[in-house]
Amino acid sequence: MDPGLEKEQTKLERGTKCCKSCIIFYILCIINVTAPVDGFSLKTCRISYSTAICIGSKLRAVPGDIPSTVTGLDLSSNRISIIHASDFKDLLNLTWLDLNINNISQIESDAFAGLSSLETLNLNNNKLVTLGENVFDGLNRLTELRINRNRIKQVASTSFKSMTSLKLLDISHNKLHHITKLQLILQHLPHLRELVISNNDLTTFQSFELTNKSLELQYLDLSKNPLAVFRITADVFPNLTWFKIGSPARKKQMIWDVQNKTFLSRVTTLDISELHLGLGDMERLLESVNSSLTILRMNAMTHNLTALINISCTIPTMRTLQLRSNKLSFVNAYLFKLCINVTELDLTDNKIKYIHDDAFKSLKNLRILTLSKNRLPLVPAATRNLPTLSELDLSTNNISTLDCHDFTNQTKLRKLYLYQNSITALKPCLFKDLKGLETLKLQTNQITKLNGAFKEHLPKLRYLYLNINKLTAIKKDEFKGLHSLQNLSLDQNQIEILDHKSFVGLTNLTRLHLQRNSIKQDKLQKGIFNPLIKLRTLDLSENHINYNESRNLPDPPFSQLSHLEELLVFSQHHRLHSYLPVNFLQGLTNLLSFKARNIRIASLDKDTFVYTPQLQLLELSSNELKELPPDLFFPIPNLKSLYISRTALYSLDFLIDANLTKLEFLQARQNLYSVIRKEDIQFLPALTYLDLQGNGFTCNCDNSWFLSWAINDSKTQVYDAYNFTCNYPQEFKSKKLLDFDTRFCSVDMGFICFLCTTCAILCLMVVSFTYHFMRLHLVYAYYLFIAWFFDKKHKNKKTPLQYDAFISYNTHDEPWVIDKLLPKLEGEQGWRLCLHHRDFEPGRPIIDNITDAIYGSRKTICVISRKYLESEWCSREIQAASFRLFDEQTDVLILVFMEEIPSYLLSPYHRMRKMLKKKTYLSWPRAGEHTELFWEKLCQALETREDPEAKTLLLTVPTMP
Template sequence: MSETPGLKKEWVFGCIASEMGHQKSRLKHLIIFLLFTIDCFVVQGFTLRSCRISGNKAICSPSKKLKEVPTDIPPTVESIDLSNNKILKLQEGNFIDFPYLTNLDLKQNKITKIGKGTFSRLFSLKTLNLNNNTLENLDDGVFDGLSNLTELRISTNRIETVAPDAFRSLTNLEIFVFSFNQLRTSKQIGLIIKHMPHLTQLHLHHNHIQTFNSSDLTNKPTGITLLDISGNPIKLFQITTNVFPNLTNLNVGNPPMTVAMIWDVPDKAMLAKVDTLDVSRVTMGGSAKMWDLLSTFNTSLVTLTINSMHYNLRTLINKSCSIPTVSTLKLGQNNLFYISSSLFEICTNVTEIVLSKCGIKRIADESFRPVLRLRTLRLDRNKLQTVPSAISNLRSLNKLDLSNNSIESLGCNDFANLTLLQYLSLPWNKITTLSACVFQHLPKLRVLQLQGNSLSNISNAFTTHLPNLNLLRLNQNSLTTLENGTFRGLPSLQHLFLYQNRINNNIDRKIFQTFQDLVNLQNLTLANNHINYRRFTPMKHPPFMNLSKLNYLNLQSQHRRGKSKLPSNFLQGLTNLSTLILRNMQLTGIPEEFFIHMPNLDSLDLNSNDLMDISPNLFSPIPNITKLRISDINLRSLDFLTEANLTKLKFLQARKNAFPVISEEIIRSMPSLRYIDLEFSSFICDCDSADFIKWIKKSNQTQVFNAYNFKCYYPSNQKNKMLLDLNVQSCMIDIGFICFTFTTCVNLLFLVASLTYHFMRFQLAYAYYIFLAWLYDRKNKSSQAPSQYDAFVSYNVHDEAWVYRELVPRLEKQQGWKLCLHHRDFEPGRPIVDNITDAIYGSRKTLCVISRRYLQSEWCSREMQVASFRLFDESKDVLILVFLEDIPSCHLSPYYRMRRVLKRQTYLSWPGEGPEVHVFWEKLRQALTTKKCAAEERLLLTVTDEQ
């Protein structure tokens, strides 16, 4: 056989194999890439046993009444709120891994001891609150590690003793609140503040300090600007050293008992910067001594508080107002009852007067006339029944507070001359009606508070006169009717509160048209009224058509019997609305086009309605929503979320519903989710919940609130068991393990295939052709057709000369055998493999002319392989081997050795020149002769026998 076709064929096979190798390689990389990207879009979740995360703050719920610091708080939080629990002690290890923590709130616990090193790892902490605990002492180094702390609160404890170095690490503290404890001396205060060079505020009110002496504190000036030692039974207040050169706010008032205080400040310059002073309830053993106290601040005092005084109040007020710098006078809780015209006769420089809770019933008409510069007047929590006429004299008044009195009506001239008034507070009176003229003199008014009255009619009070009003509170009244044009005179109104009224008129026709003039309104609260619709039918005149700037609308809790609906165009015009609250409106459904007019909606509250099912199309117009509340609405499934396209949703509250399962598809539909509340839902505890349970336990993006308390409702044998205690390992399909196994198998298969091809490609080719020969034999065995040739000659192209010079003439011309030769007898156009197979099976024998070149030829080897298969299959010696060269056994291919091992057959060797040539041809003739049995076919030659 020619070598050239064999080489071409091998090259073709090699190219195909190479290309297949590249394709396999690309396929393997593609599979690996897909496996690694399986989790790219998974929403991950987590839950905490005792806390919830809001922003960067961990809030540890007081409902659980924790007795120790939780261990599962994420280390990345910046604030931790552990207040209102039952924590008994703090110890080292409670706060070891919070590198970003700046605020720690531990107030209202039962902490009795703080172990050394508790805060040693909180290097970033700025604020620490330990108020309302039961600490009795502070040991050395208890606050070690808090070198960056700027605010410390330890009020309302039982601290009596403080170790000298308890506060040694607080070198950057600025605010220290140590009120309601049991410090007794100013020396204890000195031991505390000596470690706080940057302290600016010192709060020590309501301890047991009886003597306050500056020489006990420190021997050098401090930066303290606020000193509060009120509520202490101080008998001696002595400043003899200049330790408070920057003090601006001093509070020594409200002692717990009537004790005459000695005021000893020989050098007034030491308190020269104090502008705010509180001496409420202080007694000095006489008015003269009180005057000595006030005269200390004769050049700096601006705000003076003298509540609940036991002196002649007229004299005290006169003394106070004689200080030229005083502008604010706070006189609360003094039993005045009646304010005479002379009470403030020398207070010409005062701009603010506070007369809260003084029992005032009457005020003389001229009582405020001397106070021409008064800008703020507080008369709240008194017993006034009408607006005092004296107020009309206050032309400079900017703020007036008349809340919590007994005023029943407002007259047209009650606020006459108050043209500069901007803030008017009238809540919690007994006002029943407003006339059209009541606010006519208040063109500058910006804030009007009328909540908590008995208003049932506001008539035309807001149709004119108030062009600058920004905020109006009419909540908690008895309003039932709002006529069209009610707020026509409020073009600047931005905040309107109408909740907790009885608004119940025919809203389909006229009530909400009253809002059409409020074109700048931003906040509207109509909660807790009696608003009710019966149809989804669109309204002819939608109520909010002109409110394009409204961004907050609250309609929750409408108290009407029966179920309610909302017209499909109810919210038309609210193009800028960002927050909508429809909680507890007894809604039975919402039209799909309901939100079509609110493209900027960010927060939606549908809690406590009777919706049961929600269409995913409902949310199509509001794809930017980030907060959704759908608790207690009888939802049977959250499947609508899979098609709602709420990809920006971050907060979902869906507690108290009837859906049993949260599927993986639902979780994946909210890729931006950060917080989900599903408390008190009817969970099913079986394999359907396996993905949800795994998501809660093992991921870390979305917080699942209080998941450790989720209870099973179905099936009955699992009821009231904890959902997260369910063993779902048998349900789990471990995607990670499957991916690992798959990729490992692919890699091993690729490796085995590569090694097999490299080391056994010839064996594989052999097996392939053996298989083809077997198929051919099975196909043609039954036909028993006579052989066309006596022998098929398999040879290499380099041995072709010997074949045609020696073999063919001897066998065909002299002995008469018919041979099949490649170039002469193969059918052109047929596949080479088919020609070889037909030639071997069409011949009685196959004669292989073996040389070194023959063994190196791929096609020659395949011819022998097919012939070998025929040898094995027919159990006849159809294979004749003729060796032209002496070839060592180690150079023979496995196929030759296999033939010799199985058959233990001798073979012919070409002797070359000499007398042995005749024997060679005779033995070859005998081999070509067909015998009756295999034993007779064995050749007993004298050539080399390979055992």
């Protein structure tokens, strides 16, 4: 192989390896992309636990931006009037849909066709008049349909055709008028279990008009229909266990015709409230359920109440008797004498003022007695004769005093409700017999003193409600006897004084409510909460707790509450700025939730939360914090929810270094920032919900990233983003932020950097390859440019010719020029020649001398050798002369080769090769001993015209191939 080719091949292989390395580096640059935190926003809804909530948004149509992944959709309380066929087509995963309280009057065909997973549909409180053909097509998995309180008059025969899985249908409060319309519905519902058709203006109910076969119904509600006739001629309800019938609108007695008393023999719950039926028919009705009835409701009965009670109490299986709203102002000793099997009696809302002492004497098995919403002035003595009573409800009466004997012998009582009365004080002996009491409700009274009522006697009490009273102090050992108490509600009193032993004995207490009192910070010291070693929730909100400085407290109030999980201290009543002591939370090692909104703190020490490493929810809203130091959050890396609304924050930059990698919920409403930067969000990788309502945003390119992120991405929900408004600049004020057009500022610096880097890499690769394979061509191009530049400078000038020829040669060839060329042409022939060392003007730039010499001579003689081609100045001289030859079309160039030069060495000099292919040249080595011929040819060349089209001289030396 030729050595030159071998060398070129080696260079090519090296270049290929370099190319591969560059390509690999380029690919790595492309794939090195950081995944962003995603975000999204719905125009009128919000997403919570896979449910889209659009309640009360004044919608007139179903939103089109509901994510297809939701399983629940709540569109209640809107103004939707038409359900279109395309409204739910993409919600394939929807299992429940709530359209309650709208203006829906029309449902297009196939509107629900795409909801193949839907199980529950609520269309209550709308304006539907007609259920058209196949209106519910596609709902073959629906199990519950509620369509009450509409105006339905007509039902098509195929409306319910596809609802073969339906188990509950509530079509009450409509205008069906006739039972035959129900037949069109029930024929397609083989698995229906519950049917509610109350208040439909039905005047007759006859089984043969409804169906001719047995139904699987277990629950049937026919109440509030003015039925004149109720007739069952066949056993169409063999599984019915719950039956309700009766209407206040019916003034005349209804005809009851059940031809076989076994037709209703499985009914266990019967509600005949407001039923107007003759006593004989009523006896037959109750007789038909004589063997199965356990619960009977006879509310608001207008006739024969005493007789009905006597009849019903003869049913041996009946256990629960409800007699609400029957205007029983007095309960005599005989009213319930036959109710020996009753275990639950409800006499709510009867305006009862007096109960005979023996009124319940025969109710030996009574366990639950409800006397709420009456006018009792005292605890009736009749309740003392109920040794099995476990629940007594005396709420909402006129009871003002409680005596020690009121609950005598109530050893099995578990629940006692005395709330919403006028009780002013308790007595120490009041609960002495209630050894088994677990729940005591005394809220909403006027109790001012406890008088030691809880120091003993209630060893099993677990829930005590004393809220909304007039207590001003909790004295020492006030709850000492409540060792089992778990929940104590003392909220909404007037408590100012707490003794350091107020809660002694409450070793099992888990929830303590002290909100809305007048407690001050000094009452929290002296270890007041130390006995509450199992406390989980403590509510001290809306009191008067206020600290004047943030220095450490000598006795932190919660130091012994290591099990506390929730602490609420929000909304303290004071006017001046407050502080939170650095060790306020000391001891709360398991605290999960801390709510401290509106306590007028202006700053927080960075060590505030060092005692609460498990904190997951932090609420600091409505405090003038203005800024939050990032290191404040360092001790709470598990934080999931953060509320910082109305805190006068100027930016969210603290999130960058706060290390809140688990934060899922951020509410930051009504602050002072106007720009949300990418850096503020990207450091919250777990964020799923962002609430920024009420901020005045800047509508310019600073928010372009936030706008795009809020609308388009799909991980973080930006709540109510479509209602964000602009506050600046003035021309955009009060306009919607998301209406701002960001197209003109969609400059992605990351993408630009990517493009610049890519272009730089590609340019580097091109330059490397070019230099590696074509560096000689580049050198030639450089000299060519210089020659072109000077040619442009001189070609329009009419320079006078001073010389016959300019001699361009390398210093290595100078002896030949001086010794042979110069004597021959100047000495013998008389030609005037221009030489570097002799004729160049001293002090002028070399390039100017060269240019003037070439353009001031008729010809340029280039003495070419290998050294000549390697010379920088010689290359410039030949390029300038070649420009005159090719660009001016002037024959000025004479080439004289001093040695044989291979063609490949001339390859970078494209113009020289082009010249040699068109013109002859002189070769000194080939002249040999015939030098005279060489000089003769050279003289002829000097004498030829400058027209390049003139006939070329025939030299003895042949042209180069």
